[in-house]
Amino acid sequence: MSILDIAAMPLLKNITIDPADDAVVIDGVSKVFKKSRSLWSRSRKKAPEKEQKKEIRAVDNVSLTVKRREIVGILGANGSGKSTLIRMMSTLLIPDEGSVRIFGYDVVKDEYTVQRLINRVSVEASFFKKLSPMENLIYAARLYNMNGAEARKRIREILTRLGIKPDRIDAPLENMSRGMQQKVAIARAFLTSPIVLLLDEPTTGLDPRSKIDVQNFVNELRDVHDATILITTHDMDEAEALCDRVAIIDKGRIVAEGETEALKRAVTALHGKTELVSMNEVFMHYTAAHLITEEDVKRYGSWEKAFEVYEARREEEENS
Numbered sequence: 001m002s003i004l005d006i007a008a009m010p011l012l013k014n015i016t017i018d019p020a021d022d023a024v025v026i027d028g029v030s031k032v033f034k035k036s037r038s039l040w041s042r043s044r045k046k047a048p049e050k051e052q053k054k055e056i057r058a059v060d061n062v063s064l065t066v067k068r069r070e071i072v073g074i075l076g077a078n079g080s081g082k083s084t085l086i087r088m089m090s091t092l093l094i095p096d097e098g099s100v101r102i103f104g105y106d107v108v109k110d111e112y113t114v115q116r117l118i119n120r121v122s123v124e125a126s127f128f129k130k131l132s133p134m135e136n137l138i139y140a141a142r143l144y145n146m147n148g149a150e151a152r153k154r155i156r157e158i159l160t161r162l163g164i165k166p167d168r169i170d171a172p173l174e175n176m177s178r179g180m181q182q183k184v185a186i187a188r189a190f191l192t193s194p195i196v197l198l199l200d201e202p203t204t205g206l207d208p209r210s211k212i213d214v215q216n217f218v219n220e221l222r223d224v225h226d227a228t229i230l231i232t233t234h235d236m237d238e239a240e241a242l243c244d245r246v247a248i249i250d251k252g253r254i255v256a257e258g259e260t261e262a263l264k265r266a267v268t269a270l271h272g273k274t275e276l277v278s279m280n281e282v283f284m285h286y287t288a289a290h291l292i293t294e295e296d297v298k299r300y301g302s303w304e305k306a307f308e309v310y311e312a313r314r315e316e317e318e319n320s
């Protein structure tokens with residue numbers, strides 16, 4: 001029996017899963033935040049106090065189904081709603097509208113069962129920084145009722161697989177780079193039960209070699225251990241290398257969905273090109289193409305540059 005199969009067992013006792021069920025069913029989900037306006041914009045707009053809050057539809061009527069053993073990428077620019085969606089799937093936020101089901105269990109009604117089925121990895125992982133990766137992961141293993149000696153062996157194996165040198169495994173976490181700490185967060189998710197794994201920008205800040213280590217591990221989790229994986233990313237190469245399917249999200253809405261090859265073919269045809277466009281072009285087409293004019297391209301020198309300027313402007317407006 002492999003490391004991950006054993007890890008899954010104690011955690012999933014008493015939960016019934018039908019392997020024929022879809023792993024994740026998101027149905028018409030929305031989430032609205034109320035955000036205070038900045039002092040600057042308040043003084044400019046001179047709105048009365050009670051109108052000072054603006055509503056942000058972070059996730060807007062999203063529906064998405066993920067089959068068991070699928071790797072699905074959620075692609076979106078900064079602030080497009082990716083993390084909010086992932087947080088609703090992992091019970092950290094309650095949807096305002098719609099429902100999310102994980103193997104048939106509702107994230108609101110069956111919160112505790114869902115928490116045992118999913119694992120979310122994110123940069124803001126909470127660790128005891130004075131303790132070593134091994135100590136932190138042993139702590140996590142205890143929470144999941146794993147046997148100490150077994151856990152120790154598995155932790156060493158996973159950390160080594162992720163490229164953490166043996167002498168760093170027992171040294172304080174606070175002395176490690178952000179990228180290395182990110183790997184420890186990934187190891188923690190792999191250590192516990194990866195039935196559905198939610199990876200929130202898992203390789204942001206990692207060097208190319210480490211990115212490949214993580215991507216190989218993600219692939220292995222699906223191929224060998226039947227995990228279902230959702231990944232949020234800005235990295236189009238990663239999406240292409242890893243995902244069976246992607247959903248592009250813009251201002252909280254899914255604007256395109258499908259296999260990367262099919263999306264590339266569709267955008268190539270829409271642009272009347274003969275050579276297949278890149279995933280970057282697909283992304284830009286669905287998120288901003290209609291807003292960038294020929295004049296913008298001329299002014300900034302290239303489509304990509306014009307897109308960058310557009311994104312920066314959008315972020316600035318949002319924060320005002």
Ligand SMILES: Nc1ncnc2c1ncn2[C@@H]1O[C@H](COP(=O)(O)OP(=O)(O)OP(=O)(O)O)[C@@H](O)[C@H]1O
Nearest residue numbers: 033034035056058076077078079080081082083084
């Ligand atoms: N707790 C919150 N309170 C108020 N607004 C929020 C909150 N969380 C997110 N938002 C807003 O909701 C929108 C979507 O944010 P979200 O973090 O989901 O985007 P994202 O696609 O994950 O972005 P990034 O790639 O930068 O992490 C943004 O406008 C953000 O400012």
